[in-house]
Amino acid sequence: MKKITLLLLTFLLCSSLPAHAEIKKENRLWQDESIYSLMIDRFNDGEIKNDLDVNAKDPLAYNGGDFQGIIDKLDYIHEMGFTAIRLTPIFDNTKNGYHGYWVKDFYKTDEHFGTIKTFQKLVKEAHKRKMKVIIDFVANNTAADHPWVSDPSKRNWYHPKQNMDNGTKSWVDGLPDLNQDNPEVNKYLIDAAKWWINKTNIDGYSLPELNQVPLSFWTDFSKAVKKEKKDSLLMGVPTEDAAIDAAKYQNAGIDSVFDYTQSKKLREAFATTNQSFSDLNSVSVQDGKPELMAKFLDNEYTVRFTTDIVNKRQFPGSRWKTVLTYLYTTPGIPIYYYGTDIALIGGKIPDNRRQMNFRTEKDLIDFTTKVAELRNKLPSLTRGNMEMLYDKGGMVVYKRVYKGETAIIAINNSTKSQKVVLTDKQLAANKELRGLLGGDLVRSHKNDYILIIDRDNSEIYVLADKSGINITFIAALVGVVILTLIFLLFIIKRGKKMRVE
Template identity: 65%
Template sequence: MKKITLILILLLLNSSLPANAAVEKKERLWQDETVYSIMIDRFNDGDRKNDIDVNAKDPLAYNGGDIKGIIDKLDYIHEMGFTAIRLTPIFDNAKNGYHGFWVNDFYKVDEHFGTLKSFQTLVKEAHNRKMKVMIDFVTNNVAADHPWIKDSSKQDWFHEKKDIQDGIVNQKELENGWVDGLPDLNQDNPEVKKYLIEAAKWWIDKTDIDGMSLPEVNNVPISFWNEFSDEVKQEKKNFFLMGVMSKNTSTDLKKYEGAGIDSIVNYSYSEKLRKTFAGTDQSFRELYSDGDNGQNSFLRANFMDNEYTSRFTSDIVAKKQFPGSRWKTALVYLYTTPGIPLFYYGTEIALNGGEIPDNRGQMSFRAEKELIDYITKVGELRNTLPSLTRGTMEMLYDQNGMAVYKRVYKGETSIIAINNTGKSQSVTLTSSQVEGGKELRGLLAGDKIVSKDNKYMIILDRDNSEIYVLAEKSGIKFSLIASLVVVYLLCFLFLYKIRKRKR
């Protein structure tokens, strides 16, 4: 039954797309990916045998999530349209290091999560679904009780203990200071540099992962990243490095691109997104008016929240808004503008939470499916239309929460309209903005706008969005008729088989 249903959906989707909207992505680029970000311990408990010292009622202890639990939910993630997963650190951690950032052994999987073999299975199963896998690779510090601390031969592996002060800090203080009291590694030491690089290469060779996210990338010297990126990228073609900036700091992002870091998780852009979409009637101007400090927008990691921030849902609730509507609007923008969407687990159920550890709540798979279905639909369009991931972007209209913008790639034109206001809105696009004499075919909500006097009038109710493709005016479409005939035949065959089984 599932197979027949999938065939029907694909036939109808294919018949509804204009011919020039079928520009094939022969080879997926990283800017085409949509990443589902998982805190392993809080996602899904698939193996009770590794529930060591687990206390699901304690937000500061291990709660039971593991690698097997992720394997069990790969289809769930994949069916929502995600093409990659990113995992918090999987390495052996100190007691209660559920988050993975208190590393004790860079060459061992934490026993609470599983084994090297189980992780290799996860990567293989993801690749079977044409999904990529990224893991966090910690380079800035180790656990407070790491064996190296007491090793007299490794005292110069660490910077002198000195906390990073609150407020504005200089780069040297960031690179040398101890974050949260954790021993800060001295990457200028050749032995430390070699150890970290060799460990990273080992994980690529042993597990065939596709990328790494690098926590506190700006707390580590650029000179280290130059060598690190050069070495690890030789291990696998198109290996991807995503740097995660430490919060409350700002720096020139261009220098990280020059050092081989492909993408940056930048909190300043996330804050603009949250401010724009938590409520209504906000201009989009802050989101597109600057170059984001020189970063390549096609590879920028776009996110609403993550394991370091409060949940975006908490912003919505604080403004007394309905989470489902605000999330839908925000995700349409995230999925249809340049950059790589980085989607924090639990977003699909509008998981709420304040600061750490409240933002790291356990995932539930028994929630309302309305938002999940919407994400699936938007994800399918992102994966189908190359203009949404590779096209140029031009803002055509932006007024107090109503925005219309255009993405163009190799003859495919998408028009995205978002009404994030408190009432219905109408926008008229002229032939100077969009080629006249055609029609805008809505693929998200099914709207269709035919050109009249070479103009297009878009009308959207509040809290609604639409993703249009520019197409020739509809006439008798024999491909659609043929598709419908096939659909009816399949339905008849399906009903016939059910009746036959009942007999």
């Protein structure tokens, strides 16, 4: 009897939810993905035998994270709704190159992270979960003690240490700067990139120091990589605060670029409340593809966004929930830096690269999972055009439309409840808005839709036909009531019988 009642209750709840045209995994575009970005050494230690020269108390030394540690946590990442992971460089590094950017051998994995066999297993396990894998490929420099540096025959493989043609220092952070205009260097780097794709079946590369490398090289690089694997993603990571023309790189074959300008605007708008969205909404990519731009709050180079929040004396949980709603529902590919799931705090390098901690409260993880689920199910959130409907006093409402599906996103980034009235001209007449994040329901009344959003709260609606009288819902409800009464009568009758006996 109890099982039947529970089944009816489950049916009752499911019958009230709207149906959506979820994009099938095999038909997904890169703009449909959401990426969990992690620093291998700081994420999870899964294999003790790799712990060579590890000192978990030293932020400038290896801390123990490895490929096996990532494999062990793939379900954790997948269950939060992520469809791809991005890893810092996996190549063999010089001493204390925990971050991966001091490459000493482009054809070997770093011994602290594990063998190439374990990395191949990582890619296979990710693919089993329909998750893609991209890794950082360092094309700008090598380690200071790379064998090429002391090889006289490879003197022309590097730029002079000072004064390049553009008047800047060529050796950024003292690292030997590769001369990609040299045909031998060009070929070596491209051959290495092709080799890793064929050897491990990764799905693309993120490219640090993008703006420090000639555009002509990236044109050659992108053509070669995509010839090996057509749907590979190339994601450029320019130096922080660099003023670059993203469209120029996209035209050269770099699909996506980390948008530091947008990131700065996001941090300013969401670190505290009652901020205007006007500057944020005015940011655009000149003649580029905004749907492929990498959207992020922080990464391995920046101060953690949680630090901004704390400095503003705000509560990290609510601030992160609000900004993630915006990040997941506007054009672009969300890049979610490891530790966001626990609101990890951190200052400048290396403080922003603290170890991940999995023993924390699940509130932010649960919210990430929910908003990711909606992004994965609603094509309008990843492919739809975007139109701003309301922007005032920290309250913003916009819509995304794709093939007949309309999503309305309402974000209240203020300190008080907000009321917004939308008209049928902005939406459609005689419809209803069904809230999927918080369960709100707004029906049109005299051609208006009245949205009331609590402070520090958000809602993601879909526009649907008015539900009216739901016969199935009522029938299920009546059935539950009847079964409950029968069950109660059975208990009472049984109790009387036991007392007589």
